[in-house]
Amino acid sequence: MIDVAPKEKRPPPAAKRAAKSSTKTMPAAPVFDIEAEVLPQAIVDASYHSGDYPYGKRMKRKRYDRELEPLQIELQKLLSWVRETGERIVIVFEGRDGAGKGGTIGRFTQHLNPRQARVVALSKPSDIEQGQWYFQRYAAQMPTAGEIVFFDRSWYNRAGVEAVMGFCTPQQTDALLREAPAFEGMLARDGIRLIKLFLTIGREMQMTRLHARWHDPLKRWKLSPIDFEAIPRYDAYSQAFEQMLAKTSSDWAPWHVLRANDKLRARLSAIRLVLDAIPYAGKDEAALGEIDRKIMLSAEDYLDKGGER
Template structure:
């Protein structure tokens, strides 16, 4: 990290710090660019109206600054916020979650991505494994997939029978109304992509060694069962889109626009505002003329290869 003393004046240092911040975002964006030339050309033809990276980064940084204001408001007012991110495999849920949390305090904003239930959890009340992760006052929890697994993957892949699915649909509206009555602000997003777009994204994962870990046998089966997932999604909307906790659909074929639109919409749902804060001042360093810094052995240091 740069230090003020490395530059001639404070303005140069601030400029360098901003450059570091942009580099961090560009580094994340490069994840979407490590494709074979052939796949990249196919992707570009399928997305002729891609947003310019400079426009995207400016908009994203502005929205991330607003997310910090939202975070401060949540902490100050002891608010409780839960955001569910659902959608087909490769729809972009993880990408928007990463951009939301990127500059926020992990002690305030937590991401919950639960693995498949174990033997004990399969014998519990269905919602029981999710309730320990709900927020206390002053917290935001982002669920990367949620209790709606039962309406989607568990149903389509045969991990839940018809009786369990019907019981879920009967229970979930009451469960979510209970959350809202308890003071939780509950927001539900569904990321929607086309059949062709999902196929394209799966191909990029197959050909990108940095993303192959994202592909599981379950993901590949979701391609085979596209129509079953569509029917399950439609019934889920019909039976769980309640006034207390409505669904919001994010059109996800364009990753950059989907991220910006989702963050902007989330900000619009919460009446946050600036909160009182104490002015931060840097205290003077205390110097002890008798103190001498110890010289540590070289083997304790990480090798400087770069």
């Protein structure tokens, strides 16, 4: 092993165990060792296509830059409309560890005024918050008139990481799954526009991204001890997420599932979805282009295709 961190910050044993892989892409199951300097070639070769990703090649950076600029101009129009009309918009980003939630949010907010476009990424609840109504600390972060709020993870923590890691009881998870649509219905009836995005990546792509984070001193801060459990618990997360999508996608707050193996395609698709969903003034349909339905799916279509295993 390479000495890449102090002893107290080393990944737990789960990050070094053999990771079971999909038989569609990897007949064997190479050992995933996050501390190894190089990943097994079988993982690298399978990563882009893992999870039945529909594209054979990555999007070219030049094409991405060419398509991103007009979309970010449209985001400026959207924010101006929100400010002038007093609209309130909430965009929820959930997904697997390493799926690119933060990077996607960053492309939304890159040129937006932070006084009207705010990112919320809450840490674990305090002792006081643990004694409150579960949704209370999230309700406190809802937008005021003329504001967009981006949730980098949300109240759905209880349906994902908390459920898989045993940080809550099954009864608490069941309550969340039952009450989240009601909570979101309250927001919608009060006039908040709510868009929910779930980013997913294949097993080998997750291995590749978490490995890259561990070996990049500028990105290692993104990893927590919980992230090291993502690979050995991949199937458990799949089951938890599929239950979440099935039970909390509603007419007033549907889930949109984004296959994010290609970060560039994912970012463009996420921005297009939001711009398409909101009737802001001066919308340029030609600049928006088409939402890529190969990678942007409804919760129903995603589950019908078997989810991500």
